[in-house]
Amino acid sequence: MDSIKNRIEELRRLLNEYNHQYYVLSSPTVSDKEFDMLMKELEALEATRPDLADPLSPTQRVGSDISKGFSQVKHIYPMLSLANTYSVEEVDDFVKRVKKEIIGEDCALVGEMKFDGTSISLVYENGRLTRAVTRGDGVQGDDVTANVKTIRSIPVQLQGEGWPEHFEIRGEIVLPWKEFDRLNAERQFNEEPLFANPRNAASGTLKLLNPKEVSRRGLDAYFYYLLGENLPCGSHYENMMEARKWGFKVSDAMTLLRTMEDVDRYITYWDTARKELPVATDGLVFKVDNLRQQLNLGYTAKSPRWAIAYKFQAERALTRLQYVSFEVGRTGVVTPVANLEPVLLSGTIVKRASLHNADIIRTLDIHEHDMLYVEKGGEIIPKITGVETSQRETGAGAIAFVTHCPACGTPLVSAEGEAARVCPDKYGCPPQIKGRIEHFVGRRMMNIDGIGEEMVNDLCEKGYLKDCADIYDLTADQIKSLYVKGDRIAEKILKSIEASKSMPYERVLYALSIPYVGETGAKKIARASGNIDRLMSMSEEELTAIDDVGPNIARGIIDFFADERNRTIVERLRESGLTLATETVDEAPASDILSGKSIVISGTFDRHSRDEYKQIIEHHGGKNTGSISKKTDMILAGENMGPSKLEKAKALNIPIVDEISFLQMIGEE
Numbered sequence: 001m002d003s004i005k006n007r008i009e010e011l012r013r014l015l016n017e018y019n020h021q022y023y024v025l026s027s028p029t030v031s032d033k034e035f036d037m038l039m040k041e042l043e044a045l046e047a048t049r050p051d052l053a054d055p056l057s058p059t060q061r062v063g064s065d066i067s068k069g070f071s072q073v074k075h076i077y078p079m080l081s082l083a084n085t086y087s088v089e090e091v092d093d094f095v096k097r098v099k100k101e102i103i104g105e106d107c108a109l110v111g112e113m114k115f116d117g118t119s120i121s122l123v124y125e126n127g128r129l130t131r132a133v134t135r136g137d138g139v140q141g142d143d144v145t146a147n148v149k150t151i152r153s154i155p156v157q158l159q160g161e162g163w164p165e166h167f168e169i170r171g172e173i174v175l176p177w178k179e180f181d182r183l184n185a186e187r188q189f190n191e192e193p194l195f196a197n198p199r200n201a202a203s204g205t206l207k208l209l210n211p212k213e214v215s216r217r218g219l220d221a222y223f224y225y226l227l228g229e230n231l232p233c234g235s236h237y238e239n240m241m242e243a244r245k246w247g248f249k250v251s252d253a254m255t256l257l258r259t260m261e262d263v264d265r266y267i268t269y270w271d272t273a274r275k276e277l278p279v280a281t282d283g284l285v286f287k288v289d290n291l292r293q294q295l296n297l298g299y300t301a302k303s304p305r306w307a308i309a310y311k312f313q314a315e316r317a318l319t320r321l322q323y324v325s326f327e328v329g330r331t332g333v334v335t336p337v338a339n340l341e342p343v344l345l346s347g348t349i350v351k352r353a354s355l356h357n358a359d360i361i362r363t364l365d366i367h368e369h370d371m372l373y374v375e376k377g378g379e380i381i382p383k384i385t386g387v388e389t390s391q392r393e394t395g396a397g398a399i400a401f402v403t404h405c406p407a408c409g410t411p412l413v414s415a416e417g418e419a420a421r422v423c424p425d426k427y428g429c430p431p432q433i434k435g436r437i438e439h440f441v442g443r444r445m446m447n448i449d450g451i452g453e454e455m456v457n458d459l460c461e462k463g464y465l466k467d468c469a470d471i472y473d474l475t476a477d478q479i480k481s482l483y484v485k486g487d488r489i490a491e492k493i494l495k496s497i498e499a500s501k502s503m504p505y506e507r508v509l510y511a512l513s514i515p516y517v518g519e520t521g522a523k524k525i526a527r528a529s530g531n532i533d534r535l536m537s538m539s540e541e542e543l544t545a546i547d548d549v550g551p552n553i554a555r556g557i558i559d560f561f562a563d564e565r566n567r568t569i570v571e572r573l574r575e576s577g578l579t580l581a582t583e584t585v586d587e588a589p590a591s592d593i594l595s596g597k598s599i600v601i602s603g604t605f606d607r608h609s610r611d612e613y614k615q616i617i618e619h620h621g622g623k624n625t626g627s628i629s630k631k632t633d634m635i636l637a638g639e640n641m642g643p644s645k646l647e648k649a650k651a652l653n654i655p656i657v658d659e660i661s662f663l664q665m666i667g668e669e
């Protein structure tokens with residue numbers, strides 16, 4: 001008897017069950033500590049038995065660093081949309097119509113929430129999740145299985161019994177309000193663009209190329225549609241109740257409704273009650289319950305005749321525009337902001353709303369002192385959706401976008417194909433300079449405690465700070481000159497400036513405000529480049545070979561270091577003793593075993609990340625290249641190497657080396 005195998009299987013079953021209790025039922029039966037201990041035990045056992053590896057094991061659900069991009073998959077049943085309406089009368093008409101078409105039989109309806117997320121189709125075979133595909137164009141979508149696997153409320157191994165051998169289930173992937181707020185707060189802090197609503201955040205997250213990041217974001221999923229040949233029941237509602245027993249999250253709001261009065265009551269109730277739900281909803285869906293009746297009603301080209309969506313009205317207010325202000329950010333982008341007469345909307349007072357860019361002002365055709373409609377539906381951030389032109393003052397002029405920077409007077413430029421207008425005077429425009437310094441000292445960057453927005457402003461006004469390198473030349477007297485009792489404050493600030501010198505290289509990279517380089521990007525770039533001198537000399541091709549670095553980021557980096565002023569800042573930071581290299585990089589090559597070899601990395605790995613393999617190759621004298629050609633000497637192939645790469649490698653007769661053999665080759669195994 002194989003006792004390790006048995007224990008591994010038992011642990012997998014237990015951990016799946018505990019995940020279900022925690023993420024679906026919200027009623028855990030074990031402590032976090034106990035859960036973690038079982039997980040550790042499973043990890044340890046799995047490490048001893050690679051032959052029992054399973055991509056669906058609970059240990060694999062945190063996601064790996066890398067994904068292969070998404071391949072397109074055709075849906076077994078096309079993913080249709082729903083006919084929708086904002087009016088209760090039209091829902092009533094729908095009920096009358098179906099009751100009329102199904103004469104002589106009872107016709108029950110199912111009322112359910114319309115979740116405002118991104119739809120997903122999951123395929124299960126023999127109780128195991130085999131594929132997760134986005135809606136795409138309805139006919140085919142992206143295979144996002146690696147990302148979906150990280151969503152803990154989705155069962156990867158079904159529980160209970162009675163599930164068909166092969167079936168599909170559809171639902172909505174959502175980002176709960178709590179996680180949405182957390183994510184946006186984090187993004188605001190990092191000066192990354194905010195997600196307008198949980199729907200955009202959910203679909204953006206699902207399309208991330210890094211499953212580990214997906215796993216961190218806290219996605220959830222609700223299911224509402226079972227498809228397949230041998231479904232357990234002839235009722236949609238009963239099927240969903242079965243699916244719940246197999247481990248799927250099915251909303252408690254799903255209810256059988258018999259009469260039109262039931263339907264109307266359901267609408268009245270949820271119109272307000274939905275605001276208490278942990279996730280965003282944008283309406284209700286009513287479906288004919290009986291599957292045979294559904295079949296008889298059939299489909300139009302776009303949607304089923306057996307269902308209708310009732311959409312909630314977004315909350316809307318009308319208020320007067322006082323004036324439009326134009327604000328300059330750290331990156332020089334000028335944002336128009338509508339300053340409004342304060343108005344109450346969904347419980348908060350709205351005074352300002354971003355107009356985003358010139359295109360939006362033009363499309364809405366906003367004039368001075370116009371009465372504007374402000375909405376806050378699923379959108380957390382108030383949005384101007386229209387103008388009440390009947391109340392326009394005679395002679396009011398159209399709002400024109402400023403042609404010059406409101407802060408420094410420089411003529412604005414607009415990048416080709418982009419709506420944004422930008423002040424190009426990066427080094428002379430005060431809000432840009434101050435913004436970069438504020439960013440540099442921020443908590444997630446150099447974490448210089450005691451210097452905040454106001455102090456950066458004062459130090460700049462006094463002429464003590466012109467760029468971030470000046471921070472390291474600040475004196476106690478300069479800081480003290482800002483305050484009546486400045487001794488203690490100056491001491492504290494100088495101490496934290498000193499401490500910032502040991503911040504790792506990746507933080508410095510992020511702090512520098514290199515266009516498009518965010519926190520995660522900086523980490524990857526730091527790891528791949530090893531030190532700033534190497535980074536400064538990297539070509540566009542070398543940069544885009546780094547995980548998640550696209551042409552925009554690469555250009556941002558090249559242009560940044562091409563500017564003399566930025567190179568001077570780097571030199572001054574170096575002289576001040578900042579960390580400009582990763583600690584692990586050992587400059588001397590470990591061997592020359594791969595000398596002159598051009599190696600392509602493909603697939604996913606267990607022992608090291610792709611970036612680490614890239615460093616290892618360079619460390620042993622080889623070169624990592626992006627695509628397979630006649631010049632490629634070897635392919636380091638992990639799991640799931642792309643089929644086209646495999647084909648090409650075979651055609652060119654290039655040796656394919658697996659992870660373990662590679663490690664043996666360089667003497668690590």
Ligand code: IVH
Pocket residue numbers: 080081082112113114115116118119120135171172224225285304307309
């Ligand atoms: S049923 C053939 N039920 O709304 C009908 N859809 O406008 C398939 N949605 O693409 C959809 N909640 O992403 C259905 N309870 C629910 C839903 C729901 C949200 C989404 C879904 C669909 C879109 C249709």
